[in-house]
Amino acid sequence: MNSCDTTALLAYDEALAQLTASASPIGKVVNVELREAFGAVLAETIESAIDVPGCAMSSMDGYAIRTADLADAGTTRLPVSQRIPAGSPAVALTAGSAARIFTGAPVPEGADAVIMQEQVEADGDRISFEARPTRGNNIRPAGNDIKSGTRILARGCRLRAQDIGLAASVGLQILPVYEPIRVGMFFTGDELVEPGDTLAAHKIYDSNRYTLHGLLSAMGCEIVDLGLVGDTLEETKAAMQNASTRADLVVTSGGVSVGEEDYVRIAIEQLGELRMWRIGIKPGKPLAYGQINGTAFMGLPGNPVSVFATFCLFVCPMIQILQGREWQKPISMPLSADFDWPKADSRREFLRARLVHNADGRSVVQVYPNQDSGVLTSTVWADGFVEIAENQTVSAGDVVDYLPFAQFFG
Ligand code: AMP
Ligand code: MG
Numbered sequence: 001m002n003s004c005d006t007t008a009l010l011a012y013d014e015a016l017a018q019l020t021a022s023a024s025p026i027g028k029v030v031n032v033e034l035r036e037a038f039g040a041v042l043a044e045t046i047e048s049a050i051d052v053p054g055c056a057m058s059s060m061d062g063y064a065i066r067t068a069d070l071a072d073a074g075t076t077r078l079p080v081s082q083r084i085p086a087g088s089p090a091v092a093l094t095a096g097s098a099a100r101i102f103t104g105a106p107v108p109e110g111a112d113a114v115i116m117q118e119q120v121e122a123d124g125d126r127i128s129f130e131a132r133p134t135r136g137n138n139i140r141p142a143g144n145d146i147k148s149g150t151r152i153l154a155r156g157c158r159l160r161a162q163d164i165g166l167a168a169s170v171g172l173q174i175l176p177v178y179e180p181i182r183v184g185m186f187f188t189g190d191e192l193v194e195p196g197d198t199l200a201a202h203k204i205y206d207s208n209r210y211t212l213h214g215l216l217s218a219m220g221c222e223i224v225d226l227g228l229v230g231d232t233l234e235e236t237k238a239a240m241q242n243a244s245t246r247a248d249l250v251v252t253s254g255g256v257s258v259g260e261e262d263y264v265r266i267a268i269e270q271l272g273e274l275r276m277w278r279i280g281i282k283p284g285k286p287l288a289y290g291q292i293n294g295t296a297f298m299g300l301p302g303n304p305v306s307v308f309a310t311f312c313l314f315v316c317p318m319i320q321i322l323q324g325r326e327w328q329k330p331i332s333m334p335l336s337a338d339f340d341w342p343k344a345d346s347r348r349e350f351l352r353a354r355l356v357h358n359a360d361g362r363s364v365v366q367v368y369p370n371q372d373s374g375v376l377t378s379t380v381w382a383d384g385f386v387e388i389a390e391n392q393t394v395s396a397g398d399v400v401d402y403l404p405f406a407q408f409f410g
Contacts, residue, residue, distance in 0.1 A: 040177035064111035184247030254302030283373035352382035
């Protein structure tokens with residue numbers, strides 16, 4: 001266990017390294033039918049047992065010919081000896097003849113090119129053409145897409161539409177996937193009321209619950225939602241116990257600072273193990289990480305923007321590892337800044353930003369004018385973060401690191 005230093009800030013990279021090193025996959029496997037597999041994490045690497053396509057196929061409507069039958073010069077004239085629609089078997093092509101053929105139909109044995117119908121003049125059972133196709137023209141060879149024995153999908157990938165389509169193309173009906181991980185969540189703060197309830201002037205609506213619900217849904221998690229929990233140590237501990245027995249990961253918001261009403265951190269210290277809690281990032285400094293009854297725990301700050309940012313930066317990697325995915329640090333895009341950021345901060349900053357075209361039509365990145373961690377509007381305006389290293393400033397025209405939101409929770 002790392003010592004829980006209550007003064008020094010842990011650097012972002014160090015915090016991320018500690019977090020990702022401590023997490024391991026839950027790993028419960030279940031077989032699902034293809035149409036239930038979207039968004040699930042593949043539990044085994046898949047190899048194809050067949051060639052796709054299984055034989056040479058035409059990629060055009062036209063005529064299959066043997067290039068050896070082409071006239072030495074000028075017009076080639078050939079009788080049509082068979083007709084091959086898609087889905088029908090072909091017989092070997094008689095020398096000195098052509099086969100009428102359609103897209104996706106098998107190329108007859110002996111034929112080595114397909115000439116597209118637009119280049120052919122047909123007169124009853126005879127064709128003539130000037131074109132001089134070369135061997136292999138408009139033919140997709142057997143195994144053009146996939147060769148038998150090839151690995152087509154890697155264990156740990158999150159299945160997208162095209163992955164499932166590819167599995168279907170090799171004839172698979174079911175896929176082994178990991179069961180969704182269960183994420184328990186609750187929200188602290190006596191100032192919170194739920195949308196739909198009456199709002200007194202000294203209260204605010206609970207938004208974190210709904211932001212987290214969306215983020216966890218986007219990541220394919222099963223959600224155990226315990227709702228609002230009052231600002232007392234007893235209630236917080238009871239909720240923590242309850243969540244830890246019902247989930248693979250517990251995520252909370254609020255109550256992790258040093259305030260007298262911040263019971264989440266204290267509850268974890270009493271019930272489990274607190275591994276770190278102050279990270280040198282902005283927004284999001286107080287972030288608790290630990291375990292309770294063997295279940296991973298992440299206590300996010302209360303500020304709505306901090307919740308969104310710390311979820312992207314720390315909860316997403318944690319969830320991906322628990323899900324059995326290969327976690328990879330998001331790849332940033334170097335882009336020209338369309339803003340000045342003159343004030344350096346000792347913490348790494350994640351500014352809410354968006355891509356725009358400037359007057360010359362070039363892609364540049366802008367930042368939302370109000371970067372206060374309570375301004376949730378900034379996350380709606382933005383489509384990503386600009387990551388600014390510790391003690392850095394930015395002038396318009398500098399190259400900055402842009403990170404699209406979708407890279408985190410896709
Ligand atoms: P805390 O970390 O508990 O001190 O909360 C920090 C700030 O975030 C306070 O202004 C809280 O009112 C606000 N906050 C905490 N939880 C929520 C929530 N669920 N929805 C919206 N704002 C919240
Ligand atoms: Mg609070």
